[in-house]
Amino acid sequence: xxxxxxxxxxxxxxxxxxxxxxxxxxxxxxxxxxxxxxxxxxxxxxxxxxxxxxxxxxxxxxxxxxxxxxxxxxxxxxxxxxxxxxxxxxxxxxxxxxxxxxxxxxxxxxxxxxxxxxxxxxxxxxxxxxxxxxxxxxxxxxxxxxxxxxxxxxxxxxxxxxxxxxxxxxxxx
Amino acid sequence: xxxxxxxxxxxxxxxxxxxxxxxxxxxxxxxxxxxxxxxxxxxxxxxxxxxxxxxxxxxxxxxxxxxxxxxxxxxxxxxxxxxxxxxxxxxxxxxxxxxxxxxxxxxxxxxxxxxxxxxxxxxxxxxxxxxxxxxxxxxxx
Numbered sequence: 680x681x682x683x684x685x686x687x688x689x690x691x692x693x694x695x696x697x698x699x700x701x702x703x704x705x706x707x708x709x710x711x712x713x714x715x716x717x718x719x720x721x722x723x724x725x726x727x728x729x730x731x732x733x734x735x736x737x738x739x740x741x742x743x744x745x746x747x748x749x750x751x752x753x754x755x756x757x758x759x760x761x762x763x764x765x766x767x768x769x770x771x772x773x774x775x776x777x778x779x780x781x782x783x784x785x786x787x788x789x790x791x792x793x794x795x796x797x798x799x800x801x802x803x804x805x806x807x808x809x810x811x812x813x814x815x816x817x818x819x820x821x822x823x824x825x826x827x828x829x830x831x832x833x834x835x836x837x838x839x840x841x842x843x844x845x846x847x848x849x850x851x852x
Numbered sequence: 853x854x855x856x857x858x859x860x861x862x863x864x865x866x867x868x869x870x871x872x873x874x875x876x877x878x879x880x881x882x883x884x885x886x887x888x889x890x891x892x893x894x895x896x897x898x899x900x901x902x903x904x905x906x907x908x909x910x911x912x913x914x915x916x917x918x919x920x921x922x923x924x925x926x927x928x929x930x931x932x933x934x935x936x937x938x939x940x941x942x943x944x945x946x947x948x949x950x951x952x953x954x955x956x957x958x959x960x961x962x963x964x965x966x967x968x969x970x971x972x973x974x975x976x977x978x979x980x981x982x983x984x985x986x987x988x989x990x991x992x993x
Contacts, residue, residue: 715954725951728951733947
Protein backbone atom coordinates (compact mmCIF):
# COMPACT_ATOMS: atom_id res chain seq x y z
CA UNK A 680 0.00 0.00 0.00
CA UNK A 681 2.87 2.38 0.86
CA UNK A 682 4.45 1.75 -2.55
CA UNK A 683 1.26 2.86 -4.27
CA UNK A 684 1.03 5.96 -2.07
CA UNK A 685 4.54 6.87 -3.08
CA UNK A 686 3.64 6.21 -6.72
CA UNK A 687 0.69 8.56 -6.52
CA UNK A 688 2.67 11.21 -4.73
CA UNK A 689 5.44 11.14 -7.30
CA UNK A 690 6.29 14.67 -8.27
CA UNK A 691 5.47 14.42 -11.95
CA UNK A 692 3.77 12.03 -14.33
CA UNK A 693 5.47 10.55 -17.37
CA UNK A 694 3.79 13.12 -19.61
CA UNK A 695 4.68 16.00 -17.32
CA UNK A 696 8.31 14.86 -17.22
CA UNK A 697 8.44 14.97 -21.00
CA UNK A 698 6.94 18.44 -21.09
CA UNK A 699 9.59 19.67 -18.65
CA UNK A 700 12.38 18.01 -20.59
CA UNK A 701 11.06 19.47 -23.84
CA UNK A 702 11.25 22.98 -22.35
CA UNK A 703 14.77 22.30 -21.10
CA UNK A 704 15.93 20.88 -24.45
CA UNK A 705 14.53 23.88 -26.35
CA UNK A 706 16.18 26.40 -24.08
CA UNK A 707 19.50 24.62 -24.39
CA UNK A 708 19.19 24.44 -28.16
CA UNK A 709 17.48 27.71 -29.06
CA UNK A 710 17.79 29.85 -25.93
CA UNK A 711 14.01 30.06 -25.57
CA UNK A 712 10.91 27.87 -25.47
CA UNK A 713 7.39 28.68 -26.59
CA UNK A 714 4.27 26.58 -26.28
CA UNK A 715 4.28 26.02 -30.03
CA UNK A 716 7.90 24.78 -29.93
CA UNK A 717 7.07 22.32 -27.16
CA UNK A 718 4.00 21.19 -29.11
CA UNK A 719 6.07 20.65 -32.23
CA UNK A 720 8.73 18.74 -30.31
CA UNK A 721 6.22 16.44 -28.62
CA UNK A 722 4.00 16.16 -31.75
CA UNK A 723 0.90 17.31 -29.89
CA UNK A 724 -1.30 20.39 -30.13
CA UNK A 725 -0.61 23.73 -28.50
CA UNK A 726 -3.86 23.29 -26.61
CA UNK A 727 -2.64 20.05 -25.06
CA UNK A 728 0.67 21.61 -24.09
CA UNK A 729 -1.06 24.61 -22.53
CA UNK A 730 -3.35 22.36 -20.50
CA UNK A 731 -0.45 20.13 -19.40
CA UNK A 732 1.65 23.12 -18.37
CA UNK A 733 -1.01 24.50 -16.05
CA UNK A 734 -0.34 22.15 -13.12
CA UNK A 735 3.40 22.49 -13.71
CA UNK A 736 3.14 26.28 -13.45
CA UNK A 737 0.96 25.91 -10.38
CA UNK A 738 3.57 23.61 -8.84
CA UNK A 739 6.21 26.25 -9.52
CA UNK A 740 8.20 24.09 -11.93
CA UNK A 741 7.63 26.19 -15.06
CA UNK A 742 7.41 29.95 -15.44
CA UNK A 743 5.96 31.88 -18.38
CA UNK A 744 7.07 35.47 -18.88
CA UNK A 745 5.19 38.43 -20.34
CA UNK A 746 6.36 37.43 -23.83
CA UNK A 747 4.82 33.98 -23.19
CA UNK A 748 8.26 32.38 -23.26
CA UNK A 749 8.68 29.39 -20.98
CA UNK A 750 11.52 28.59 -18.67
CA UNK A 751 12.10 26.15 -15.85
CA UNK A 752 12.25 27.39 -12.30
CA UNK A 753 15.20 26.33 -10.17
CA UNK A 754 13.09 23.48 -8.81
CA UNK A 755 12.01 22.54 -12.30
CA UNK A 756 15.60 22.49 -13.52
CA UNK A 757 16.71 20.34 -10.58
CA UNK A 758 13.90 17.92 -11.30
CA UNK A 759 14.75 17.69 -15.01
CA UNK A 760 18.44 17.16 -14.27
CA UNK A 761 17.53 14.33 -11.88
CA UNK A 762 15.17 12.70 -14.37
CA UNK A 763 17.75 12.88 -17.16
CA UNK A 764 20.41 11.40 -14.89
CA UNK A 765 18.12 8.53 -13.87
CA UNK A 766 17.23 7.84 -17.50
CA UNK A 767 20.90 7.71 -18.39
CA UNK A 768 21.67 5.32 -15.51
CA UNK A 769 18.75 3.04 -16.34
CA UNK A 770 19.64 3.03 -20.01
CA UNK A 771 23.25 2.05 -19.19
CA UNK A 772 22.10 -0.69 -16.84
CA UNK A 773 19.76 -2.18 -19.41
CA UNK A 774 22.10 -1.88 -22.40
CA UNK A 775 25.58 -2.37 -20.94
CA UNK A 776 24.88 -4.76 -18.08
CA UNK A 777 21.77 -6.66 -19.04
CA UNK A 778 22.57 -6.63 -22.75
CA UNK A 779 19.20 -5.24 -23.82
CA UNK A 780 19.02 -3.88 -27.36
CA UNK A 781 20.04 -0.19 -27.10
CA UNK A 782 16.83 1.06 -28.68
CA UNK A 783 14.70 -1.00 -26.28
CA UNK A 784 16.94 0.06 -23.40
CA UNK A 785 16.23 3.70 -24.24
CA UNK A 786 12.47 3.03 -24.38
CA UNK A 787 12.41 1.18 -21.07
CA UNK A 788 14.62 3.76 -19.37
CA UNK A 789 12.23 6.46 -20.57
CA UNK A 790 9.29 4.62 -18.97
CA UNK A 791 10.80 4.64 -15.50
CA UNK A 792 13.05 7.71 -15.42
CA UNK A 793 10.62 9.83 -13.41
CA UNK A 794 9.68 7.06 -10.96
CA UNK A 795 13.04 5.85 -9.66
CA UNK A 796 13.81 7.09 -6.15
CA UNK A 797 16.91 9.08 -5.30
CA UNK A 798 18.25 6.23 -3.19
CA UNK A 799 17.87 3.67 -5.96
CA UNK A 800 19.49 6.03 -8.46
CA UNK A 801 22.46 6.58 -6.16
CA UNK A 802 22.94 2.86 -5.68
CA UNK A 803 22.64 2.26 -9.38
CA UNK A 804 25.17 4.98 -10.06
CA UNK A 805 27.48 3.40 -7.50
CA UNK A 806 27.07 -0.04 -9.05
CA UNK A 807 27.80 1.19 -12.56
CA UNK A 808 30.72 3.19 -11.22
CA UNK A 809 32.07 0.05 -9.57
CA UNK A 810 31.87 -1.89 -12.85
CA UNK A 811 33.62 0.90 -14.70
CA UNK A 812 36.36 1.22 -12.07
CA UNK A 813 36.89 -2.54 -11.99
CA UNK A 814 36.54 -3.62 -15.60
CA UNK A 815 38.05 -7.09 -15.10
CA UNK A 816 35.65 -7.88 -12.25
CA UNK A 817 32.78 -6.51 -14.31
CA UNK A 818 33.73 -8.62 -17.31
CA UNK A 819 34.00 -11.77 -15.19
CA UNK A 820 30.65 -11.08 -13.53
CA UNK A 821 28.83 -10.49 -16.79
CA UNK A 822 30.56 -13.43 -18.47
CA UNK A 823 29.51 -15.71 -15.61
CA UNK A 824 25.94 -14.46 -15.80
CA UNK A 825 25.76 -14.93 -19.57
CA UNK A 826 27.16 -18.42 -19.17
CA UNK A 827 24.41 -19.12 -16.64
CA UNK A 828 21.71 -17.95 -19.01
CA UNK A 829 23.25 -18.17 -22.47
CA UNK A 830 20.22 -17.64 -24.67
CA UNK A 831 18.12 -15.54 -22.35
CA UNK A 832 15.75 -18.49 -22.17
CA UNK A 833 15.31 -18.62 -18.49
CA UNK A 834 14.74 -22.18 -17.20
CA UNK A 835 12.25 -21.74 -14.41
CA UNK A 836 12.62 -25.34 -13.29
CA UNK A 837 16.29 -25.02 -12.43
CA UNK A 838 16.22 -21.41 -11.19
CA UNK A 839 16.27 -21.16 -7.40
CA UNK A 840 14.36 -17.83 -7.44
CA UNK A 841 11.67 -18.97 -9.84
CA UNK A 842 11.20 -22.28 -8.03
CA UNK A 843 10.24 -20.35 -4.96
CA UNK A 844 8.24 -17.54 -6.54
CA UNK A 845 7.44 -18.54 -10.16
CA UNK A 846 8.78 -15.19 -11.35
CA UNK A 847 9.62 -16.30 -14.90
CA UNK A 848 6.07 -17.53 -15.48
CA UNK A 849 4.76 -14.15 -14.39
CA UNK A 850 7.07 -12.23 -16.72
CA UNK A 851 6.38 -14.29 -19.83
CA UNK A 852 2.67 -14.19 -20.69
CA UNK B 853 10.38 37.11 -45.68
CA UNK B 854 10.52 33.98 -47.89
CA UNK B 855 7.13 32.67 -48.98
CA UNK B 856 6.13 29.33 -47.53
CA UNK B 857 5.71 26.49 -49.99
CA UNK B 858 2.32 24.85 -50.44
CA UNK B 859 3.57 21.86 -48.47
CA UNK B 860 4.69 24.08 -45.60
CA UNK B 861 1.42 26.00 -45.55
CA UNK B 862 -0.52 22.73 -45.66
CA UNK B 863 1.58 21.37 -42.80
CA UNK B 864 0.82 24.42 -40.67
CA UNK B 865 -2.87 24.39 -41.55
CA UNK B 866 -3.04 20.68 -40.67
CA UNK B 867 -1.60 21.57 -37.27
CA UNK B 868 -4.27 24.20 -36.78
CA UNK B 869 -6.90 21.77 -38.04
CA UNK B 870 -5.86 19.38 -35.26
CA UNK B 871 -5.94 22.24 -32.74
CA UNK B 872 -9.51 23.13 -33.68
CA UNK B 873 -10.77 19.53 -33.69
CA UNK B 874 -9.12 18.83 -30.36
CA UNK B 875 -10.54 22.04 -28.92
CA UNK B 876 -14.01 21.01 -30.11
CA UNK B 877 -13.65 17.65 -28.38
CA UNK B 878 -12.53 19.40 -25.21
CA UNK B 879 -15.54 21.70 -25.33
CA UNK B 880 -17.78 18.67 -25.76
CA UNK B 881 -16.22 17.02 -22.72
CA UNK B 882 -16.27 20.19 -20.64
CA UNK B 883 -19.98 20.74 -21.36
CA UNK B 884 -20.66 17.29 -19.91
CA UNK B 885 -18.26 17.55 -17.00
CA UNK B 886 -19.31 20.91 -15.59
CA UNK B 887 -21.28 20.79 -12.33
CA UNK B 888 -22.77 23.35 -9.97
CA UNK B 889 -25.54 25.91 -9.67
CA UNK B 890 -24.51 27.81 -12.81
CA UNK B 891 -24.01 24.64 -14.81
CA UNK B 892 -26.83 25.34 -17.27
CA UNK B 893 -25.49 28.77 -18.27
CA UNK B 894 -21.92 27.56 -18.60
CA UNK B 895 -23.00 24.41 -20.42
CA UNK B 896 -24.65 26.59 -23.06
CA UNK B 897 -21.46 28.64 -23.47
CA UNK B 898 -19.40 25.47 -23.80
CA UNK B 899 -21.77 23.94 -26.33
CA UNK B 900 -21.53 27.15 -28.37
CA UNK B 901 -17.77 26.82 -28.10
CA UNK B 902 -18.02 23.30 -29.49
CA UNK B 903 -20.14 24.49 -32.43
CA UNK B 904 -17.77 27.38 -33.16
CA UNK B 905 -14.59 25.33 -33.04
CA UNK B 906 -16.02 22.56 -35.19
CA UNK B 907 -17.04 25.26 -37.67
CA UNK B 908 -13.48 26.64 -37.58
CA UNK B 909 -12.12 23.16 -38.20
CA UNK B 910 -14.35 22.91 -41.26
CA UNK B 911 -13.13 26.28 -42.53
CA UNK B 912 -9.50 25.17 -42.14
CA UNK B 913 -10.22 21.85 -43.85
CA UNK B 914 -11.80 23.69 -46.80
CA UNK B 915 -8.78 25.97 -46.98
CA UNK B 916 -6.49 22.93 -47.16
CA UNK B 917 -8.68 21.47 -49.87
CA UNK B 918 -8.55 24.76 -51.78
CA UNK B 919 -4.76 24.37 -51.86
CA UNK B 920 -5.29 21.07 -53.65
CA UNK B 921 -4.38 19.03 -50.59
CA UNK B 922 -6.24 16.58 -48.34
CA UNK B 923 -6.53 17.49 -44.65
CA UNK B 924 -4.53 15.26 -42.37
CA UNK B 925 -5.72 14.84 -38.80
CA UNK B 926 -3.84 13.58 -35.75
CA UNK B 927 -5.17 14.20 -32.27
CA UNK B 928 -4.16 12.56 -29.04
CA UNK B 929 -6.60 13.57 -26.37
CA UNK B 930 -7.39 12.29 -22.92
CA UNK B 931 -9.88 14.09 -20.68
CA UNK B 932 -10.19 13.11 -17.02
CA UNK B 933 -13.50 11.72 -15.78
CA UNK B 934 -13.85 14.22 -12.96
CA UNK B 935 -16.50 16.87 -12.35
CA UNK B 936 -15.51 20.48 -12.95
CA UNK B 937 -16.76 23.72 -11.52
CA UNK B 938 -17.96 26.40 -13.92
CA UNK B 939 -14.78 28.38 -13.32
CA UNK B 940 -12.55 25.36 -13.96
CA UNK B 941 -14.37 24.49 -17.17
CA UNK B 942 -14.27 28.04 -18.50
CA UNK B 943 -10.64 28.35 -17.44
CA UNK B 944 -9.75 25.26 -19.46
CA UNK B 945 -11.70 26.60 -22.44
CA UNK B 946 -9.81 29.90 -22.18
CA UNK B 947 -6.45 28.10 -22.09
CA UNK B 948 -7.32 26.18 -25.23
CA UNK B 949 -8.67 29.25 -27.06
CA UNK B 950 -5.57 31.29 -26.20
CA UNK B 951 -3.39 28.47 -27.52
CA UNK B 952 -5.37 28.42 -30.78
CA UNK B 953 -5.10 32.21 -31.09
CA UNK B 954 -1.34 32.02 -30.59
CA UNK B 955 -1.17 29.40 -33.32
CA UNK B 956 -2.90 31.69 -35.81
CA UNK B 957 -0.73 34.65 -34.78
CA UNK B 958 2.45 32.68 -35.29
CA UNK B 959 1.28 31.46 -38.68
CA UNK B 960 0.42 35.03 -39.70
CA UNK B 961 4.00 36.10 -39.12
CA UNK B 962 5.16 33.34 -41.45
CA UNK B 963 2.77 33.99 -44.35
CA UNK B 964 3.41 37.73 -44.74
CA UNK B 965 3.41 38.52 -48.44
CA UNK B 966 0.75 35.96 -49.31
CA UNK B 967 -2.20 38.35 -49.28
CA UNK B 968 -5.14 35.89 -49.59
CA UNK B 969 -3.67 33.65 -46.91
CA UNK B 970 -2.86 36.63 -44.71
CA UNK B 971 -6.43 37.85 -44.96
CA UNK B 972 -7.74 34.40 -44.12
CA UNK B 973 -5.51 34.09 -41.06
CA UNK B 974 -6.40 37.62 -39.92
CA UNK B 975 -10.10 36.82 -40.06
CA UNK B 976 -9.48 33.69 -37.97
CA UNK B 977 -7.49 35.76 -35.49
CA UNK B 978 -10.34 38.24 -35.20
CA UNK B 979 -12.81 35.43 -34.50
CA UNK B 980 -10.56 33.69 -31.99
CA UNK B 981 -9.83 37.00 -30.24
CA UNK B 982 -13.56 37.47 -29.74
CA UNK B 983 -13.86 34.03 -28.16
CA UNK B 984 -10.94 34.72 -25.85
CA UNK B 985 -12.44 38.06 -24.82
CA UNK B 986 -15.83 36.49 -24.16
CA UNK B 987 -14.33 33.82 -21.93
CA UNK B 988 -12.18 36.32 -20.05
CA UNK B 989 -15.26 38.42 -19.43
CA UNK B 990 -17.12 35.44 -17.98
CA UNK B 991 -14.20 34.64 -15.71
CA UNK B 992 -13.83 38.19 -14.41
CA UNK B 993 -15.56 38.62 -11.09
